[in-house]
Amino acid sequence: MAHETQTADIDDPDRIWPTGLTIRESEELHKHLIDGARVFFLISVVAHLLVYLFSPWGG
Amino acid sequence: MIQNLKRRLVRRLASLGPRYMPFADIATPDLPLRRLLRLSLFQVSVGMTLVLLVGTLNRVMIVELDVPATIVGVMIALPLLFAPFRALIGHKSDTHRCELGWRRVPFIWKGMLLQFGGFALMPFALLVLAGKGQSGDEPLWIGHSAAAIAFLMVGAGAHIIQTAGLALATDLTPAKSHPRVVGLMYVVLLLGMIASALIFGAALAEFSAGRLVQVLQTSALVCTALTGIAIWKQEPRRPPRGAVAPTADPSFRESWARFCSGGQAVRRLVIVGLGTMAFGMAEVLLEPFGGQVLQWTVSETTSLTAFLALGGLLGFAYASHAMGQGDEDAFRIAQQGALIGLPAFALVILSAPFGLSGAFLVGNFLIGFGAAIFGHGTLTATMSRAPKGQAGLAVGAWGAVQATAAGLAMALGGIIRDVVNASVGPNEVLGGLSREASGYVTVYGIEIVLLLITIVATIPLLRGLSRRPPAEGGAEGESLAFHPGDGMIDSAAGSR
Incomplete structure (x- = not known):
């Protein structure tokens, strides 16, 4: 049963393999990763600022 | 011949992809214990966070870092400000629509990012808050606001992870299994808290600024890893492709x-x-x-x-x-x-x-x-x-x-x-x-x-x-009630 459905999925022209996601689904997943990277960039900037206040480098 | 070979190659490629993607392969009428135990790992991450905020850091700030008890009390109470929003998070995850067809995972993911980010900031925020190193001359508001942001982020992250995680557990199990599921979630939380308390106690026995940074950053990594493992391939997808456009979602007030x-x-x-x-x-x-x-x-x-x-x-x-x-x-x-x-x-x-x-x-x-x-x-x-x-x-x-x-x-x-x-x-x-x-x-x-x-x-x-x-439990097998043609693709990806 699962095998039959899988065949139908492979034939789905919207899907891109090997992920099996559609373009829109891939874009959404990508957006989550990019948003996460942006948030982490901001956090790392603040963390570096705090580290500099605790122990300044380059001085 | 070539067509056949091409088809076999595509099928092979197609079967490789889902194995390395974080989507649930199959929808089962009830979760096998192994998968349920894996799901319960998010409670270990929440337990670890609770112990750190209420126990370990409480003591570290007062005893080792000499932060006034009032400020420590305020910092520890900050995550509680987010607690009432758990109902809103629950509602948002109930009505969440996305191309991937997930309801709970996007929230757990965001909660995980918040928690990790808060832990990443926290050791430096605490050291500046205590005026350690060369931060003693800096304005007080910097340490106060940085520590407050770090505590809020960690607390909010833990609240979101627990709310969406418990909702996911409710989705994945029928009502008759809920007592055992709740028991397991509670026991894992308790064991996670006990183990974390012992490990943090041993790790911070000889306190130094460097050790505090190590402990908190390791906690950030461990929490992220545990939550990631917990949600991997757990939530079945219900992508909206081809479905009839849904009616407008109810607002929080209506819900x-x-x-x-x-x-x-x-x-x-x-x-x-x-x-x-x-x-x-x-x-x-x-x-x-x-x-x-x-x-x-x-x-x-x-x-x-x-x-x-x-x-x-x-x-x-x-x-x-x-x-x-x-x-x-x-x-x-x-x-x-x-x-x-x-x-x-x-x-x-x-x-x-x-x-x-x-x-x-x-x-x-x-x-x-x-x-x-x-x-x-x-x-x-x-x-x-x-x-x-x-x-x-x-x-x-x-x-x-x-x-x-x-x-x-x-x-x-x-x-x-x-x-x-x-x-x-x-x-x-x-x-x-x-x-x-x-x-x-x-x-x-x-x-x-x-x-x-x-x-x-x-x-x-x-x-x-x-x-x-007798059958009041409306949530029973709710998300498992997949019907042919409702876009549930994960059962199609074959068993693991």
Whole structure:
């Protein structure tokens, strides 16, 4: 049963393999990763600022 | 021939992809234990966060970093500000629509990012807050605001992860399994907290700024890894492709009104709040009571925590067993938990004037036992009676009330003890009790009253049992009710 459905999925022209996601689904997943990277960039900037206040480098 | 080869190659490629993608392969009528245990790992991450915020960092800030106790209290209380939003998070995850067809995972992912980010900032924020290194000359607001942001981020992350995680567990399991699922989630949380406390204690035995950074950053990584492993391939996807455009989602106000209109939801939430306060007020007072009133040593009072935890574990086991048989209603079990609390607090009170250490120990054990049964019963009832499509809102509302009540109870317990102790003169005796004991006993007395109110409040719910149709649990197998053509692609990807 699962095998039959899988065949139908492979034939789905919207899907891109090997992920099996559609373009829109891939874009959404990508957006989550990019948003996460942006948030982490901001956090790392603040963390570096705090580290500099605790122990300044380059001085 | 070439066509055949091409087709086989594509099929091979197609079967490789899903193996490395975080989507659930198959939708099963009930979760296998191995997958359920893996899902429960998010509770370890939440437990670790709780221990760090309330226990380890509380002590580190006061003792090692010399931060004023008032600021420490404010910082620790900050995550509680987010607790009421758990209901909103639950509602948002109920109604979340995205191309990938996930409802809970995007929230757990965002919660995980917040938690990680907060932990990444926290050690440096705490060091600047304490004016260590060369930060002593910097304006105070920098340390204060950085620490507040870090605490808020970690707390909010943990609240989001727990709300969406419990909602996911509700989705994935039928109502008849909820007692065991709740029991497992609670036990994993408790074991995670115990293990984390021991590990943090050992890791920070020789404190240094570098060690604090190491411990917190390792915690960030471990929490992220545990949550990631927990949600990997758990939530089945229901992508909207090809589906009929849905009607507009209800607003939070509409959802809340619908939730409150059925099954005495408000009464159930009031019971959760009252019972949690009744058990929670003693939480931070039991150890100081042993030390100040019964003159116990530090190691003796530490054994109280072990008794409380042992009572909790046995309570979860009993409640899972009793409700798993299917012949006990979850609220009847919750009422039993509250009933057990009555003699438990009476024993603790009696131990004060007579110096009965044994009664105090037994009382502690019973408090852990009763609180576990009460918490287990109310969460199981919440999960099983969640209206259809509102599992997230129901679990979120439970979490919001429970976390807020627990926080308020801890604060009120300390305040009431101090106010009563201050009002009794140094050589006065209140009702045959010493000055130190009177504050504690007043708090325990209030807890007994709260338990009595809780028990009385549950009576109408239990009366209604005989009139309630047996299959009220709207959340049962809700997300598992996949129909052909509803876009459920994961069952198509084959078994693992």
